[in-house]
Amino acid sequence: MDGVKALVFDVFGTVVDWRSSVSRHAAAFGAAHGISADWAAFADGWRGKYQPYMGKVRSGELPWTKLDELHRMGLVELLGEFGIEGVSEGAIDELNLAWHRLDPWPDAPAGLSRLKARYIIGTMSNGNVALMTNMAKYAGLPWDVILGAELAQAYKPDPKTYLTGAELLGLEPGQVMMVAAHQSDLLAAGAQGLKTAFVPRPMEFGPDRRPDPTPDPSFDIVAADFRDLASQMGV
Amino acid sequence: MDGVKALVFDVFGTVVDWRSSVSRHAAAFGAAHGISADWAAFADGWRGKYQPYMGKVRSGELPWTKLDELHRMGLVELLGEFGIEGVSEGAIDELNLAWHRLDPWPDAPAGLSRLKARYIIGTMSNGNVALMTNMAKYAGLPWDVILGAELAQAYKPDPKTYLTGAELLGLEPGQVMMVAAHQSDLLAAGAQGLKTAFVPRPMEFGPDRRPDPTPDPSFDIVAADFRDLASQMGV
Numbered sequence: 499m500d501g502v503k504a505l506v507f508d509v510f511g512t513v514v515d516w517r518s519s520v521s522r523h524a525a526a527f528g529a530a531h532g533i534s535a536d537w538a539a540f541a542d543g544w545r546g547k548y549q550p551y552m553g554k555v556r557s558g559e560l561p562w563t564k565l566d567e568l569h570r571m572g573l574v575e576l577l578g579e580f581g582i583e584g585v586s587e588g589a590i591d592e593l594n595l596a597w598h599r600l601d602p603w604p605d606a607p608a609g610l611s612r613l614k615a616r617y618i619i620g621t622m623s624n625g626n627v628a629l630m631t632n633m634a635k636y637a638g639l640p641w642d643v644i645l646g647a648e649l650a651q652a653y654k655p656d657p658k659t660y661l662t663g664a665e666l667l668g669l670e671p672g673q674v675m676m677v678a679a680h681q682s683d684l685l686a687a688g689a690q691g692l693k694t695a696f697v698p699r700p701m702e703f704g705p706d707r708r709p710d711p712t713p714d715p716s717f718d719i720v721a722a723d724f725r726d727l728a729s730q731m732g733v
Numbered sequence: 734m735d736g737v738k739a740l741v742f743d744v745f746g747t748v749v750d751w752r753s754s755v756s757r758h759a760a761a762f763g764a765a766h767g768i769s770a771d772w773a774a775f776a777d778g779w780r781g782k783y784q785p786y787m788g789k790v791r792s793g794e795l796p797w798t799k800l801d802e803l804h805r806m807g808l809v810e811l812l813g814e815f816g817i818e819g820v821s822e823g824a825i826d827e828l829n830l831a832w833h834r835l836d837p838w839p840d841a842p843a844g845l846s847r848l849k850a851r852y853i854i855g856t857m858s859n860g861n862v863a864l865m866t867n868m869a870k871y872a873g874l875p876w877d878v879i880l881g882a883e884l885a886q887a888y889k890p891d892p893k894t895y896l897t898g899a900e901l902l903g904l905e906p907g908q909v910m911m912v913a914a915h916q917s918d919l920l921a922a923g924a925q926g927l928k929t930a931f932v933p934r935p936m937e938f939g940p941d942r943r944p945d946p947t948p949d950p951s952f953d954i955v956a957a958d959f960r961d962l963a964s965q966m967g968v
Contacts, residue, residue, distance in 0.1 A: 566903065593967075604743065618866055618870065620866075625901075626901075626903070627878065627901040628902050628904075629903075631794065631853055631855075631878045631902065632853075632875050634877060635853065639795030641877075642866050642869060642870060642876075643862065643866045643878075643879050644878050644879065649884060650902065666861075666862040666863065666883065667862065667863050667866065668801065668861070668862075668863030669863075669865075729872065
């Protein structure tokens, strides 16, 4: 991996544990408004809106729309599905910021700090710049640079997302390593010439839904967590 | 300044001492190639190409061109003016990276670290993303986010540069404070509704050319350096 200058990271699921964090923020919202619900199911339902809403942007049904706004559209729909009514616009805005306040997987801050000593580390997320910037401060993620969908105006796995990131770093795709817990993300990055590192996160979807842990043989690195990734990258 | 959520910084001259750093890198280039010259004058001459080359982009004579490339065009011209010939393309590329390796003013890293504890801190420079990212690692600048001309495809003082930065942060212009040693930059940011902080850097152009230290009365804050700025911002 000698030629690698930068590592860029998928964030939701790979760096942070969105499910338990969103569940917790939603439960706090419920407590504040006297609403009972299965908040883990609420988090799953909200995340379930993610691909369909990005699909509306990819298909052109919606113009470019940042993820904060897609999250809010999904939230309004989800509140209806859960039969939750009478919530103010301000309270919906506030709950929507749950995605700005996600806890890291326990190894992530330390692993990122080690990697930062030798490499550029950046986001390569579908989350917008404000979301990523606020989350980094909340979770203690020491990014050198915020890259991703908003700067390319294209959602992963669109090739533009990865290639715009490399271009902004002034690097060839092969000098950039994509790190993700999602094999489809890595396959799309690898197809554009990026190096790939797979870090499985078996608990991303909770205890009852385990993602396939078998890495595609094309991946350059498979690491148990970010500390192991740092060790494998020589730092 | 209660509503301010983010401080964004001019970088060349305000955060880093480009003149002494570029002089030093150019002198090292000279030593390596057996070339003698007044390297401080060389640095001044190179910086002197900055506004004219950005002007070519502003006027449409050049399409959008990132600052690394404008620096290199200016460098080739400058080498000719200094009668320096026979330098390889690779050596020119390497010397061009002098702008990625600029030393901070002594108060900058500590002041930025204090400000980062309470505010989002970001670049608002005409330097491109790669330049800013590499410089931050070289100089120890703890940016939360790299913003600026390349993301707006417009060079300051174009209003788009400032407004794109605020938009990417999900903030209103009045929630963003522009920090600069250059009054024209602050006046342009202030005209778009950003808050303004003036930090004079009397040595930016060396001992023989002192910039006007009298702050425009419109500025929200005038600070002696970044430590004083942090104190005035309550951190």
